[in-house]
Amino acid sequence: MASSLLRQISSSADFSKLKNSPPQKGEQYQPTDVEHLANVITHGLWILPSALALVFMVYMSNSGLQLTTTFLFGFALVLLFTTSTIFHILSYSGKFPAWRRFFHIGDRAVIYVFIASSYTPWLILKEFHSWAEEVLCLVWILALLGVAYAYIYHEKYKFLEMVFYIGVGLCPALCVLDMKDWSGLVELSIGGLMYILGVFFFKSDGIIPFAHAIWHCFVFMGTFCHFLAICTHLLNVRFLEYA
Numbered sequence: 001m002a003s004s005l006l007r008q009i010s011s012s013a014d015f016s017k018l019k020n021s022p023p024q025k026g027e028q029y030q031p032t033d034v035e036h037l038a039n040v041i042t043h044g045l046w047i048l049p050s051a052l053a054l055v056f057m058v059y060m061s062n063s064g065l066q067l068t069t070t071f072l073f074g075f076a077l078v079l080l081f082t083t084s085t086i087f088h089i090l091s092y093s094g095k096f097p098a099w100r101r102f103f104h105i106g107d108r109a110v111i112y113v114f115i116a117s118s119y120t121p122w123l124i125l126k127e128f129h130s131w132a133e134e135v136l137c138l139v140w141i142l143a144l145l146g147v148a149y150a151y152i153y154h155e156k157y158k159f160l161e162m163v164f165y166i167g168v169g170l171c172p173a174l175c176v177l178d179m180k181d182w183s184g185l186v187e188l189s190i191g192g193l194m195y196i197l198g199v200f201f202f203k204s205d206g207i208i209p210f211a212h213a214i215w216h217c218f219v220f221m222g223t224f225c226h227f228l229a230i231c232t233h234l235l236n237v238r239f240l241e242y243a
């Protein structure tokens with residue numbers, strides 16, 4: 001009974017109208033109008049909250065180092081959502097091809113900057129047995145190389161791009177295990193897992209309707225976990241006291 005009902009619903013719902021065909025090799029996926037709209041909304045919604053998160057972290061900082069490192073994370077957060085939203089608006093409009101290309105490169109490049117900005121507060125504010133400074137330098141060198149790669153090889157070698165994102169995102173995590181105390185590791189891992197699960201949807205354009213918007217949601221959940229982790233374990237905010 002239940003299975004026949006499900007079959008009826010899935011056959012009557014025409015999912016083909018919600019998405020277009022997957023892109024050919026070397027081409028970009030063309031989202032449907034409703035997918036374009038979802039792409040704009042799912043990141044545009046978080047620009048203002050991330051600006052408020054930035055102000056909150058700065059307000060809760062008790063030292064110069066806390067202030068500068070959490071400002072960096074908050075600024076990267078605002079930059080991430082803003083760049084993505086502008087790119088998706090331009091993409092939806094179908095106009096201004098030069099600006100669209102600029103913001104498309106920016107949308108990809110800012111991910112590297114965001115990864116480095118996410119690690120920086122932990123590598124500076126936490127105590128480590130060793131390697132923290134070296135890993136911090138390495139993370140930023142990789143991020144700058146990633147930005148250059150996004151600019152030079154825009155939309156080419158997409159698989160390699162994916163390997164770079166995951167490599168730059170995950171390798172420094174090994175250093176985090178070297179922290180003198182492991183507080184925050186659970187939230188950091190859950191956040192990281194959100195990004196990794198999201199990659200599945202990032203690569204599913206034209207296969208799953210709204211795949212890119214779902215990827216956006218995973219990005220937001222990852223950033224939210226990392227924001228909570230920074231507030232709780234690096235700024236010592238006790239959220240329950242504010243509830």
Ligand SMILES: [Zn+2]
Binds near residue numbers: 039212
């Ligand atoms: Zn996007």
